Amino acid sequence: MMVDSNPRERFVGKVVVVTGAAGQLGRAIALAFAAQGAQVVATDIHAQRLDEVAQDLQAVGSPFMCKTCDVSSSSDVKGLFDTVKEKFGTVHVLVNNAAIVPERPDDAARRSKHYGYLTTPQPRQSLQFTSNLTDEDWHRYWGVNVHGVFYCTREALRMMEPQGEGRIINVASTSGISALSAHSPHYSASKGAVIAFTKSVAAEVAGANIFVNAMAPGGIETQAFKDYLAAMTEEQRNRLWQIVPAGRLGALQEYTDTVLFLAGPHYLVGQVISPNGGMVI
Template sequence: MAKQNAFRLDELSAIVTGGGSGIGRCIAETFAEAGARVIVADIDLAAARAVAESIEAAGGQARALAADVSCEVEVIRLFEDATAAYGNIDVLVNNAAIFPKKPFLEVDTEFWDRLQSVNLRGTFLCLREAIKGMKSSGGGSIVNISSVSSMQAVVHHNAVYNASKAGVNSLTRTTALEFGGDRIRVNAVLPGGIPTAGARAASAAIELKGPILGEGRIPLGGMGDVQDIANAALFLASPAARYITGQMLAVDGGFLVS
């Protein structure tokens, strides 16, 4: 492949979960600009449709599908419908997640189970269905969106989310090892502080304590933005990363080394 095309996704089909807003929307738009046929999957079908329509208006290819990634039946249907629309799925971005915060001693099993069901079970279910198809079609690339919080505690009240993302990291490494022989690459992007609307709302809902991603904690200075995460996801999904699997790529301005 020519060097200038190594970062392209031409003729490839991609599913982006949680693609209706925030990081997921930017990833879907960036993949479409790189030539991919994109399935914008989101629990909010109206939001997914808005993103797909925006992509098509810009000359890209996209379709919107509704899916609650915590529900096995809906995930199976998502992959069936995506395959019917675009054929083999070459790329999956596991982005859908929730991130409510709660003081550790106030966490009940309902809160724990709901967050894990979306962030960890949802990632597992999408991985499973994607890998099934990729094994049959000769390979593919999967990018899991994790968090620097999986590696380093950043704020209080985030233990349940941190645990879910640590699980995502483990799934990333395990599936990369198990399915590398099938030419399936699995990597993760670990965003640092990205001030999406959802992240701001989660933080505003509770008084945060403990160290934050503030002045002096980020060597490159300041927060990142959604495009930084989308660019990393594009790299890992593309042929430019053909010899990379099982890796955790922190996109955090250097926070983890500070």
């Protein structure tokens, strides 16, 4: 593994685009790059939360830009990258982090039912998740989670290919490589598509020194997941940890460190790195 002599400055001069930057993981990724000298472009559909990210980036002191963008819109994405090119000239790193995740009340209910099924002895049966999904349930995930990854990757490659350099990190999920998220088949399908797309594009562009890889997180210690755990009884939480050998959620820094590694010098092409505490081995 190559080691930078001064890791605090290893992304100086690099332009890094982070989508979904107003969420907790995206925000942490954007700030981690800024702390190491990158020129960060933080984008999200949520303008007010993006303003808060801008304040954090301002405090770090590296050049940055925050711009709202709906990644499910190809015209929005083109406008974003046109602005990036005008302001910074190019893109060196793209982190496709924007995603819709299962966090509605009915999502939580399905998740609890599934976790109980996995950790409590009970008769085997159909859990009836897929048969009860609506068209709207299915389609809302694909615009952001799949189309958005394609639109952003396409625009980034149009700058990376001529310069013969680039790194693309697609944030997938253990949901795309296992059945642990059988409670949300629509989300699992979208993240599986991200992984397949990662491998295909990685094989295509590696000869241009553009390395495309995916990070597939397990449970992330976000406020939403903390709230979900807090609503459980102690017995329910203990049962949940039976499917997580590490017995805890992953800290944000553990995930951002993985992204920073994939954005640096390495020999990984089309790989899926999954920090997940042993949920999927």
